Amino acid sequence: MRYLPLTNTDRQAMLAVIGAKSIDDLFVDVPAEAQLAGPIAGLPNHASEMAVERHFSDLARKNMAASHHPFFLGCGAYKHHVPASVDHIIQRGEFLTAYTPYQPEIAQGTLQMLFEFQTQVARLFGCDVANASMYDGSTACWEAIGMAGRITKRHKAILSSGLHPHYVSVARTMAKYTGDNLDTALPELSPTSDSARLLDAIDGETSCVVVQYPDILGRIEDLSAIAAKAHEHGALLIAVVTEPVALGAIKAPGEMGADIVVGEGQSLGVGLQFGGPYVGLFACKEKFVRQMPGRLCGETVDAEGKRGFVLTLSTREQHIRREKATSNICTNSGLCALAFSIHMTLLGEKGLRGLAQVNHALAVQAADRLTQIPGVELVNDSFFNEFTLRLPKEARPVVRALADKKVLGGVSLGRLYPKATELENGLVVAVTETSSAEDIETFATALQEILS
Template structure:
């Protein structure tokens, strides 16, 4: 197909049809401070291929590689060891080039993989069913909120103070177009999540309560009482899991009464990759399955009685359902879902539990060691592999100073909640199986020096 650019008259006709005076008007929803006033400074309008390669390599070298320094970043994106076999298998041609499996007779491999993925996610979350993945954790969270609205026919969602602020931000952005009322709050530097406050907010207008498990400060709470309170008011409980490895040690949200469980699957099979692509996880109870967004693969038998796989309960927009579709997200992150499934298969149940144990043990060692540093207070009383420290100084400059020393010390709450003075000294530290005792010692020494 030849590339046929638009002529000026073509553009004017298209703009007139949709009722805008010029192309810049299409970007009216983008804040002015976020728009480029012109070409990027220092970037030539054209260059040779060799010059571009050198320029991009020089830019890449400015990044700090997670595996080359003591690394304690978390808050929804975690550094875990991904076996080499995962990348080897997902790069096989039949997987790497596969597209949406609308023709089951030629897509049995993809459909079977997605069916296995769904089974793994459902067992991990403690739900009856799971879909074939979503775009990422934050958008899966929003899809759960809209699903709760469809089920309950109510428009108020209560978002826990412990929900990741980026997830809250995505929900707020989308709610502008749906009219959903989102009730939000800021976290406080306390050792336990405030479940009683959440329960008190549930009323007859509430569609759902959204709670993160473990939450943004690493805190772990029992969801059973909250689930009972939601169900007493005919509302749904949505649990968000940003660290699925935690469920190798913790009780699954579905087993505590969560109606919908969503999360981010990046920890298993998918590297940090500077923020993406990631993979959203979505599970729910059987009674809600027809309102579940996304793609669902099912097992059946063919005319000869042989086992086979098909798409089932497909209500997505690609099936020409338009406004009747349960989702407007056009991808299920299939390759990342495959990576997740391969990693889970390699681990098995015993391996996942052992991996979770290594994470928790490492985090306990780090928390005990860092709590001995003058000017450091351990806030989180119960945690998996992530906990919050309160420093004697504002955390953001401390993190920058440690980064200059080659230590990625964690995520400052001042970065997540800018302008909130009560959270400014908070530092969230994550420890995984890739963190060594030597890394912890380096961080402790660095904090001692910077806080003195």
């Protein structure tokens, strides 16, 4: 029997209160092409549990599993080896929850873990303080833009062309309702980013400059000059890190003057998982801590003088008066934060640096091999484990042809920027410690056959 707790009269009363004529009015912001006209084709209205299991197993077998084939996809989600001990620990009963428990007297283990997580993120990003995680990297990026607006009392954000287009899309969605003005641009297939454009655009109305590091094409640039120019005009520098393993090899954004550093923590401890759940990272300078969204775990002492942990700051709209809240989308991905923290702890500083070195060495090996193919050019002057190739033809059909050869061979820029024909030959390739020399050779051989 279907569970329908509301009558039609209940629904009409609710719609009247919010000023909507019908339930369809609640979905006006969803593009028509993304809405279903009816039930999903191919799925029966009802079936037995065994039949459903069999059907979905058949569907799953159509996927190309990342662990079964040479894998070179990246652009914000990376395949790294996650030690088995990570999964073992997060499934312990005292940890297996998606959210932060609020009662410190019964949640000391989780709160201590989040305190350690904050310390790890702050050190990784080169910042004074970090929060107890966020929903994901893209929403953390928007939260940083909103935070900069609250601090500067301005509403003009300059976004680097190298910022992930999905992050830009999330920011645009939110800015529609806040009145923020986003200055954006498309990237160019060149070795350098648009830092000159950013420097020219900073003025007395700018709230923040948002730069991805490394950027969507894998390029790495010093952020110091942008930070200095932003501070000169009373603006903030926001750095976005989608591949935290890179910070085992390159300078932390906070050390170059970034005021707020956000990112995606999926690389450490969290699998690809078809795009989620992931974990947002958020850190900033201490002087801005009271404008930071989300939760902050702190260390204290109990009535007996023993070390203890509590939620020190909690600024979600469900915790405090709505008009005083800093955010309403800063969901804490507690279990993913735990996985991140366990993986970081197992690596340690020395292990993270070693992992980063292996990633970079394999990426250099792949770039050298792939650019031996006639017509294939390397765009980057610098990169960590991700770089962009310029192919002699459009990259999207090449990626599909590679998949037919059982190689997941990178992300086409045409997929990320479908309306930018000048980028359609670009292919972003990510190489991690899970890519073997044999995988690289298989990729190169398949690509050469497709391009010849």
